[in-house]
Amino acid sequence: xxxxxxxxxxxxxxxxxxxxxxxxxxxxxxxxxxxxxxxxxxxxxxxxxxxxxxxxxxxxxxxxxxxxxxxxxxxxxxxxxxxxxxxxxxxxxxxxxxxxxxxxxxxxxxxxxxxxxxxxxxxxxxxxxxxxxxxxxxxxxxxxxxxxxxxxxxxxxxxxxxxxxxxxxxxxxxxxxxxxxxxxxxxxxxxxxxxxxxxxxxxxxxxxxxxxxxxxxxxxxxxxxxxxxxxxxxxxxxxxxxxxxxxxxxxxxxxxxxxxxxxxxxxxxxxxxxxxxxxxxxxxxxxxxxxxxxxxxxxxxxxxxxxxxxxxxxxxxxxxxxxxxxxxxxxxxxxxxxxxxxxxxxxxxxxxxxxxxxxxxxxxxxxxxxxxxxxxxxxxxxxxxxxxxxxxxxxxxxxxxxxxxxxxxxxx
Numbered sequence: 001x002x003x004x005x006x007x008x009x010x011x012x013x014x015x016x017x018x019x020x021x022x023x024x025x026x027x028x029x030x031x032x033x034x035x036x037x038x039x040x041x042x043x044x045x046x047x048x049x050x051x052x053x054x055x056x057x058x059x060x061x062x063x064x065x066x067x068x069x070x071x072x073x074x075x076x077x078x079x080x081x082x083x084x085x086x087x088x089x090x091x092x093x094x095x096x097x098x099x100x101x102x103x104x105x106x107x108x109x110x111x112x113x114x115x116x117x118x119x120x121x122x123x124x125x126x127x128x129x130x131x132x133x134x135x136x137x138x139x140x141x142x143x144x145x146x147x148x149x150x151x152x153x154x155x156x157x158x159x160x161x162x163x164x165x166x167x168x169x170x171x172x173x174x175x176x177x178x179x180x181x182x183x184x185x186x187x188x189x190x191x192x193x194x195x196x197x198x199x200x201x202x203x204x205x206x207x208x209x210x211x212x213x214x215x216x217x218x219x220x221x222x223x224x225x226x227x228x229x230x231x232x233x234x235x236x237x238x239x240x241x242x243x244x245x246x247x248x249x250x251x252x253x254x255x256x257x258x259x260x261x262x263x264x265x266x267x268x269x270x271x272x273x274x275x276x277x278x279x280x281x282x283x284x285x286x287x288x289x290x291x292x293x294x295x296x297x298x299x300x301x302x303x304x305x306x307x308x309x310x311x312x313x314x315x316x317x318x319x320x321x322x323x324x325x326x327x328x329x330x331x332x333x334x335x336x337x338x339x340x341x342x343x344x345x346x347x348x349x350x351x352x353x354x355x356x357x358x359x360x361x362x363x364x365x366x367x368x369x370x371x372x373x374x375x376x377x378x379x380x381x382x383x384x385x386x387x388x389x390x391x392x393x394x395x396x397x398x399x400x401x402x403x404x405x406x407x408x409x410x411x412x
Contacts, residue, residue: 047089048158049079049384050116051376052146052189056166056196058099059134063224064165064196064372069127070227070273071373073280076120078377080287080350081392082384089159089389091289092116093123094150097130099137099166108141108173116150120290121259124266124281137166138173139210143180147189156188159387161216163376165194167223169205177206181214192216192379194372196223217379221370229276230360234353241346242267242282248339250297250332252306253315259295279353286346298336308332 055061055068072093079091095113103109113126143164152160162184170177170193184191191214195202199220202208208218246267251260270281284290293300297317300306309325320328370378381391 046087047084047387047389048153048155049089049091050094050150050153050158050160051075051092051380052094052096052116052150052162053376054096054098054142054146054162054164055130056099056137056168057097057130057132057135058101058137058166058168059132060167061099061196061223062132065127065130065132066273067221067223067225067227067372069124069269070277071280071371071376072120072124072127073270073277073284074373075376075380076284076289077280077287077350078381079289079384080283080347081354082389084387084389088288090118092118093120094146095123095126096142096146098139098142099135099168100133101135102133103135108138108145108175109135110138110142110145112145112149116152118289118291119294120284121262121266121292124269125262128266128269136172137168138175139164139166139170140175140177140180141173143177143184143191143210144175147180147184147187152187152189157387158188159380159384159389160187160189161380161383162189162191162214163194163379164191164210165196165221165223165372167196170207170210171205177210178213181210185214190214190216190383192376192383193218194375195220217382219370219375219379221372221375223372225371227274227276227371227373229274230357231275232279232353232356232360234349234356235275235279238279238282238346238349238353241342241349242278242285245282245285245339245342245346248298248335248342249292250320250335251295251317252297252300252311253295256295256297256315256317259292263292283346283350286343286350297332298339301332302336 053068055064057065076091076093079089082089093114094116096110097103097113098108098110100109100111103111113130114123117123143162146162181191191210193202193207193211193216195205195207195218197220202218202220207220210216211218246264249260249263251257267278267281270277291299291303293303293305297306297308301308308328313321316328320331323331385391
């Protein structure tokens with residue numbers, strides 16, 4: 001669903017939200033009740049970023065899958081510091097696999113794993129469940145399938161991009177890649193191609209041609225390259241805050257505990273994938289891109305999808321069942337306030353971390369091909385800017401954060 005923004009000053013669950021940043025979503029929830037506005041700007045539509053990731057899962061692509069698992073969170077986090085007309089976007093991600101012989105031949109060896117969604121834990125869960133085996137890679141067919149099979153926005157202002165990664169010629173299969181790419185761009189969907197191999201092989205295999213047809217970027221990566229983690233001074237505190245953040249989630253409803261356990265499993269998966277993935281996941285969970293209204297009581301209440309007093313006893317977590325209505329409300333308010341404070345601190349540390357890493361990368365002048373994540377990030381930022389998005393750069397973020405810290409220290 002699409003989203004409307006209403007500007008007002010609201011105190012919700014003990015958390016003071018600035019009037020210029022309050023977002024009530026149609027896409028995920030009914031409108032938030034607000035103080036009547038006498039005058040001011042008209043409601044504005046929340047921008048939308050839709051990303052379709054199409055991964056070759058044939059036998060030689062295990063390195064590509066590992067990169068996707070590791071770099072999902074850094075890709076999503078690219079939009080933490082993005083906005084259009086002062087409004088942060090909603091980010092939706094879809095996931096396809098293609099080129100695996102265990103998939104149905106009459107369906108082009110293609111599987112839509114997850115449709116466009118904001119449920120990032122679901123995307124992570126499915127990435128870690130992926131396995132590879134031999135097969136035929138039909139790039140034109142999977143682009144055609146993603147173009148027709150996903151709920152793309154009809155607005156020309158929204159950013160709609162496909163990233164297809166693989167290593168075999170782009171020309172394989174009965175669906176002409178040229179027609180598929182033309183059909184995508186006709187709907188305002190940019191197709192970026194990521195060839196896993198040398199640049200020359202990708203050009204000869206028509207990966208560049210596909211990108212050119214669909215207004216996209218042609219990139220080539222080393223899909224077996226390990227994602228580099230540069231330790232930053234902020235990493236330890238971000239990890240500690242991530243643990244505290246998990247303690248603020250309140251699972252409710254029939255699926256609540258199951259989905260909370262899924263969250264915990266994806267935390268472990270990220271930590272095992274790489275230190276960088278673990279940090280990036282903690283950062284993502286501190287942002288507006290990580291919302292769990294279907295199972296977390298705080299998110300559901302803030303989105304006005306649920307009222308605590310209307311929940312049945314069996315829908316409540318065990319520790320809330322002995323509480324009376326007033327105690328339950330106070331408990332949720334306290335946890336919501338605690339979460340907000342933790343998230344704000346993680347975001348501030350992330351600003352400082354980004355600036356530190358930007359300087360380190362300049363010093364190291366790292367050589368070698370891009371990984372999946374870095375290729376996606378550089379392309380999507382350029383394409384978002386063409387849609388009038390602006391990005392806060394690490395230097396400004398660090399300066400603003402430093403000024404805030406100095407003021408806090410002065411006040412103390």
